[in-house]
Amino acid sequence: MVTLRNDSYVEDFVAQGYVILRGLLDPEVVQLARRAMMQLVDQEARKLIGSGLIDDARVDAPFDRRLYLLYREHLDRAPLSFRKELHLPELYPLFFNPELLDRVEELLGPEIRLYPNYTARPKLPAFAGTEVLWHQDGGYTEQIVGGRDGLADLRMVNVWTPLVPATRENGCMQFIPGTHRLGPVEHVQKTEIYLEIAREFLDPLLDQVVDIELDPGDVVLFHNLLFHQGQPNRSDHIRWSLDWRYQDATQPTLRVKQGYLARSRQRPESVVRNAEHWGRLEY
Numbered sequence: 694m695v696t697l698r699n700d701s702y703v704e705d706f707v708a709q710g711y712v713i714l715r716g717l718l719d720p721e722v723v724q725l726a727r728r729a730m731m732q733l734v735d736q737e738a739r740k741l742i743g744s745g746l747i748d749d750a751r752v753d754a755p756f757d758r759r760l761y762l763l764y765r766e767h768l769d770r771a772p773l774s775f776r777k778e779l780h781l782p783e784l785y786p787l788f789f790n791p792e793l794l795d796r797v798e799e800l801l802g803p804e805i806r807l808y809p810n811y812t813a814r815p816k817l818p819a820f821a822g823t824e825v826l827w828h829q830d831g832g833y834t835e836q837i838v839g840g841r842d843g844l845a846d847l848r849m850v851n852v853w854t855p856l857v858p859a860t861r862e863n864g865c866m867q868f869i870p871g872t873h874r875l876g877p878v879e880h881v882q883k884t885e886i887y888l889e890i891a892r893e894f895l896d897p898l899l900d901q902v903v904d905i906e907l908d909p910g911d912v913v914l915f916h917n918l919l920f921h922q923g924q925p926n927r928s929d930h931i932r933w934s935l936d937w938r939y940q941d942a943t944q945p946t947l948r949v950k951q952g953y954l955a956r957s958r959q960r961p962e963s964v965v966r967n968a969e970h971w972g973r974l975e976y
Contacts, residue, residue, distance in 0.1 A: 703799050706850075710873035711905075711915035717793060718854065718910045722786045727756060727856050729783035730813060730933060733775055734760050741767070757857045757930040761817050768820055773886070775813040777976040782968035787854075788937055789965060793912060794956050797850050797939045800914070803958045804942035807965070808849060809950035809976070811937035816864050816926045824864075825923035826889040829872075830938070832880035833888060844877045848941035849917040856933040859907045864926035866905040866913075869898050873916035890920060950976070 738750040764771035859865040879891040
């Protein structure tokens with residue numbers, strides 16, 4: 694497993710396609726993110742009660758179990774992810790974390806955009822709906838833009854962090870190191886939601902898979918063309934995590950949405966200023 698070495702994490706990222714930053718986030722930043730997720734779970738509870746599907750909001754349930762207990766009898770209705778809901782002030786210290794942006798600047802340069810693809814994922818126990826198949830993020834971008842032109846040139850860094858310990862049991866991510874150097878590869882539609890890397894590219898490399906087990910406060914940075922997947926959750930609790938992306942802001946996003954500047958020397962007046970500013974914006 695590649696972990697942060699102050700003198701070589703950029704080289705590790707370039708060679709392996711990822712680097713783990715242990716304990717990068719302060720506990721307060723993690724707690725604020727958990728508080729934001731609790732707000733979203735409160736909204737889900739009110740929605741279910743309002744629809745008459747449940748009569749108990751399970752307010753005393755632990756953070757890592759409550760959403761599952763709310764939807765246990767209605768998994769077909771359970772949220773797979775949250776995106777538009779993430780413009781909450783409590784998430785500003787995460788997405789615009791100075792220490793994290795310092796690391797990203799070493800990889801992308803001083804013009805950094807929060808790419809318009811940021812997500813909170815509650816991976817529920819024994820629920821196939823939250824299992825993510827082997828893919829490159831570029832595979833989904835290809836689907837959106839209708840081709841691979843420009844995908845290999847996108848200068849991006851993916852970021853992933855858990856809000857509870859991410860283990861093999863509860864479905865930690867898996868990577869295949871070095872696969873970002875293959876460039877964009879063919880994906881096939883496997884479910885209504887998820888793509889999967891074509892087997893001729895994937896199967897010969899499966900003996901090189903590594904598990905990415907992380908604790909809250911840890912962050913993994915990885916290339917948008919790295920082969921990765923989320924394993925099934927075989928535990929009795931939710932694997933809560935957030936993933937987002939930074940891009941060289943001098944490049945086009947190849948999407949309709951343009952995201953938001955996180956750091957800029959050229960346009961400092963356009964950077965998201967603070968938590969209140971973030972809370973007023975939209976996905």
